[in-house]
Amino acid sequence: MKLQKVISFGLAGALTVSAGFAFAQFQKPEDAIKYRQSVFTVLANSFGKIGAVVKGEAPYNKDEVTKNAAVVATLSTLPWQAFGQGTEGGKAQADIWSDNAKFKAASEKMQLAVANLNTAAQSGDLESIKKAFGAAGATCKGCHDDFKKK
Numbered sequence: 001m002k003l004q005k006v007i008s009f010g011l012a013g014a015l016t017v018s019a020g021f022a023f024a025q026f027q028k029p030e031d032a033i034k035y036r037q038s039v040f041t042v043l044a045n046s047f048g049k050i051g052a053v054v055k056g057e058a059p060y061n062k063d064e065v066t067k068n069a070a071v072v073a074t075l076s077t078l079p080w081q082a083f084g085q086g087t088e089g090g091k092a093q094a095d096i097w098s099d100n101a102k103f104k105a106a107s108e109k110m111q112l113a114v115a116n117l118n119t120a121a122q123s124g125d126l127e128s129i130k131k132a133f134g135a136a137g138a139t140c141k142g143c144h145d146d147f148k149k150k
């Protein structure tokens, strides 16, 4: 095989694999909806556990808060890939797709805020944790106000 042919086959193969991956991940819109809702459920659970500490409803334990903040930070990167074209539904408002740049900006704001919460958790300073938690919660609420059905 000529080198050029080898390269073009290789490129076509790579494109097929990457496109195939996007489709293979969610075979039906309901799969994407279930995926993003599941991520938000687990994320909210860990975020809520930190919230209980912040509100004084649970004792402050640095290791616990650090673990939960790490879960939140990791999961914060995941839901967005499950809001692709054709996956409208669940509690998602249509604006997610019609004003996707705004949704993306809101998702990035949230990811930054929870990364800051993760840093604060590692510092072990409860006052910084409280501040970072408040800022992160505001990004959750902001996105819900604009993009989540009530």
Ligand code: ASC
Pocket: 044, 047, 048, 051, 137, 138, 140, 141
């Ligand atoms: C939570 C949770 C949210 C946010 C939001 C903050 O604990 O489940 O969705 O905080 O209520 O305003």
